[in-house]
Amino acid sequence: MRKIIDRVMGLYPDLSSAGFKDRGFNSGEAFEGYRREMLTQTFEDQVFECCVAFSTQMPRGLGWRIREFSSYTLKHRVEKFIDRQARDHVYIPNGAAITALVILQWLPVRSNYWGSPNCRFKRRATLCK
Secondary structure (H helix, E strand, O other), X not given: OHHHHHHHHHHOOOEEOOEEOOOOOOOHHHHHHHHHHXXXXXXXXXXXXXXXXXXXXXXXXXXXXXXXXOHHHHXXXXXXXXXXXXXXXXXXXXXXXXXXXXXXXXXXXXXXXXXXXXEEEEEOOOOOO
């Protein structure tokens, strides 16, 4: 999983654990700190949890209409899915949901409003050739 996350980081140098670089709190030194968080085992575990949630829920069509929601909404969907499974609240950063969807071959599409760390997705990105 670590090598795949490193590959995503290489493909998207403006991606951090908080989402994409923006004009607000996810910029400057804060962005660098959030970027370093992507190198931790905790982030790797969060990405794995997102991959499991997306992989098990997308085929069932349980409201997981990836194209219709922002990364921020999808991260909350993953949190609710895990909360129901574990009966305990789990925090998932926006960047973990984005990273997981890139791994699952979804292409992040930034909004026209550059000030947002969020994105939407379209199908198919090719991460590994």
